[in-house]
Amino acid sequence: MQNKPLIFVSNDDGFDAPGLEALVRVAREFGDVKVVAPENPMSGVGHSVTSREPLRIKMIEREDGYERYACSGTPVDCVKLGEQTILKRKPDLMVSGINHGSNAAVNIFYSGTMAAALESAIGGVPSIGFSLMNFRLDADFSICDAYVRTIIQKVMEKGMPRGICLNVNIPSIPQEEIRGIKICRQARSKWVEDYEKRIDPSKNEYYWLRGKFELMDEGRDTDDWALRNNFVSVVPVHFDFTAHHALDALSAWEMDAVKEKQRT
Amino acid sequence: MQNKPLIFVSNDDGFDAPGLEALVRVAREFGDVKVVAPENPMSGVGHSVTSREPLRIKMIEREDGYERYACSGTPVDCVKLGEQTILKRKPDLMVSGINHGSNAAVNIFYSGTMAAALESAIGGVPSIGFSLMNFRLDADFSICDAYVRTIIQKVMEKGMPRGICLNVNIPSIPQEEIRGIKICRQARSKWVEDYEKRIDPSKNEYYWLRGKFELMDEGRDTDDWALRNNFVSVVPVHFDFTAHHALDALSAWEMDAVKEKQRT
Numbered sequence: 001m002q003n004k005p006l007i008f009v010s011n012d013d014g015f016d017a018p019g020l021e022a023l024v025r026v027a028r029e030f031g032d033v034k035v036v037a038p039e040n041p042m043s044g045v046g047h048s049v050t051s052r053e054p055l056r057i058k059m060i061e062r063e064d065g066y067e068r069y070a071c072s073g074t075p076v077d078c079v080k081l082g083e084q085t086i087l088k089r090k091p092d093l094m095v096s097g098i099n100h101g102s103n104a105a106v107n108i109f110y111s112g113t114m115a116a117a118l119e120s121a122i123g124g125v126p127s128i129g130f131s132l133m134n135f136r137l138d139a140d141f142s143i144c145d146a147y148v149r150t151i152i153q154k155v156m157e158k159g160m161p162r163g164i165c166l167n168v169n170i171p172s173i174p175q176e177e178i179r180g181i182k183i184c185r186q187a188r189s190k191w192v193e194d195y196e197k198r199i200d201p202s203k204n205e206y207y208w209l210r211g212k213f214e215l216m217d218e219g220r221d222t223d224d225w226a227l228r229n230n231f232v233s234v235v236p237v238h239f240d241f242t243a244h245h246a247l248d249a250l251s252a253w254e255m256d257a258v259k260e261k262q263r264t
Numbered sequence: 265m266q267n268k269p270l271i272f273v274s275n276d277d278g279f280d281a282p283g284l285e286a287l288v289r290v291a292r293e294f295g296d297v298k299v300v301a302p303e304n305p306m307s308g309v310g311h312s313v314t315s316r317e318p319l320r321i322k323m324i325e326r327e328d329g330y331e332r333y334a335c336s337g338t339p340v341d342c343v344k345l346g347e348q349t350i351l352k353r354k355p356d357l358m359v360s361g362i363n364h365g366s367n368a369a370v371n372i373f374y375s376g377t378m379a380a381a382l383e384s385a386i387g388g389v390p391s392i393g394f395s396l397m398n399f400r401l402d403a404d405f406s407i408c409d410a411y412v413r414t415i416i417q418k419v420m421e422k423g424m425p426r427g428i429c430l431n432v433n434i435p436s437i438p439q440e441e442i443r444g445i446k447i448c449r450q451a452r453s454k455w456v457e458d459y460e461k462r463i464d465p466s467k468n469e470y471y472w473l474r475g476k477f478e479l480m481d482e483g484r485d486t487d488d489w490a491l492r493n494n495f496v497s498v499v500p501v502h503f504d505f506t507a508h509h510a511l512d513a514l515s516a517w518e519m520d521a522v523k524e525k526q527r528t
Contacts, residue, residue, distance in 0.1 A: 046311030054470040164507040180520040185506040193344045206318035236510035242449040243428040243502035256444040
């Protein structure tokens with residue numbers, strides 16, 4: 001049985017989230033599955049890592065070809081600690097999710113689900129983050145099955161192109177209305193905040209985050225467009241943040257020359 | 265006085281960090297300064313955002329042309345809440361830091377300092393993150409002054425190229441040894457973890473994060489190379505994570521075809 005692929009699963013909604021269960025169900029068709037997921041919901045924690053507090057990890061269940069652990073840290077902690085202490089060897093595939101709610105467009109920045117996939121990918125593991133565009137606790141994740149299966153299968157068959165991971169978002173509509181899988185770029189967008197101010201019983205002000213998604217992109221090749229048009233979006237994501245196109249423009253600023261002038 | 269530029273400052277080391285004070289000192293040469301920084305040190309929180317707990321913000325000091333606030337949230341919360349409640353209008357410049365320790369290479373992923381700069385840049389504000397490669401509490405931030413001044417001056421003069429912010433790292437060496445400013449790309453690198461396992465008084469295991477930086481990049485055009493060779497590194501950072509070069513390769517996978525075959 002040593003030839004079975006080893007698949008590492010994590011998420012940001014926590015070790016007992018239904019989206020995780022849905023992802024594990026499909027992942028187990030492809031190999032042995034080990035899950036290390038946060039003890040508590042960790043939505044929106046981005047690439048946060050825990051260094052000032054110690055981490056704990058505990059087994060939740062273990063059966064033939066499947067183990068599940070809960071970790072006290074963030075999704076990125078789960079990847080780092082899980083890969084070192086639970087997995088022992090580099091997994092053949094890492095899948096993260098299935099997240100409750102969109103990680104398309106600018107949402108990728110805040111996403112713990114995608115941070116886990118990115119962290120694993122930085123370490124050289126083929127990684128995929130999956131999200132279903134539905135925040136409801138009773139969301140029907142079974143509509144994801146066919147797409148999760150297809151994409152995992154393709155990645156295992158073709159190998160992940162070097163230096164990337166995949167950000168997969170699935171529209172929450174009846175399966176027969178999904179028009180297929182679309183390879184996309186990340187839509188330019190932002191959240192415009194509008195905090196709600198309240199007064200606590202001690203008469204102190206506090207604020208609740210409240211925001212509105214703003215699309216700044218007319219392209220028909222974006223993940224946002226694909227999802228609005230009933231496609232599953234797949235964005236290849238890399239972890240070189242350099243704006244290569246801007247290197248020349250900045251070099252032309254000749255900042256050292258300025259410095260020299262200031263000195264004389 | 266309404267024509268004075270408005271400069272927004274944040275960081276991840278907290279509202280009372282010496283690096284913040286050093287940055288404010290230079291920023292005030294360029295305009296009115298408003299600081300919204302975390303109440304508590306928030307190193308390593310990445311792009312984390314607070315939505316399940318309310319946020320609080322309190323004034324620390326106010327004088328002519330300068331205000332400083334502490335916010336209960338993360339660096340990204342400081343930017344979001346600060347820009348809406350304290351700044352009232354879009355700032356002319358946002359600067360983040362000066363961070364204790366490197367945010368070059370893969371460190372940008374975990375950095376709250378750079379997350380704050382990125383968050384502000386996503387919102388359309390010219391933004392710069394500054395870091396000094398020194399973790400010591402008594403680090404001498406004055407060696408940064410000339411470089412912070414030069415770079416702010418150039419950005420205000422030339423305008424920030426669209427869709428980017430700057431990740432500036434400064435080596436912690438005597439000023440006369442710094443060879444100048446170098447425009448670079450982010451070095452390919454990763455942290456290899458080696459958690460330290462301990463046993464608590466109740467006989468339960470816990471783990472402390474411990475890692476080793478691993479460079480996977482021989483280039484002489486990287487931030488890591490520049491810093492090792494006594495240059496100040498400036499990386500233009502963008503917020504489109506799409507691996508554009510991989511779009512064609514993935515499209516060639518024809519994942520829909522696979523899906524259709526499975527259906528029939």
